[in-house]
Amino acid sequence: MKLRTRRRLYLREAFVALVLARIAVRVVSPVRIFAWAGRPLARTSRFAADEIDWIAWAVETVAAKWPMAAPCLPSALAAHAMLRRRGIASRICLAVAREQQELAGHAWVELGNGKIIGDTGGDRFTRIAEFGVPKTV
16 A cells, blocks of 8 residues: 555544544543453454554644644543554543642553553643553552
């Protein structure tokens, strides 16, 4: 497959996944969203590292072009869905931080011990939940 064609396919899939994730965040209850995210994979597959890189690139590219509609949670849900579709086990991590008198939330996707989508926020955020494959020690 040509590189240009591959890019277009990943960008289209990332766009659709982000739109659906954005709608889900607004319409579907969080319990149902995170129940889906926490379900075990029906199948697992061996994958190439470039598959993960393509997914991360596509989601980050679409989110950058459409910043107001793609905050961290929909981006994390979109990447998680794209990885699950390929049988790649990942987890969505949620965290909070206190900013002045308010709480700020953040989400990112991890695969193994590394992050795929989003920034972990360093020491600023405190991880409160994970959905998907449990972290191995």
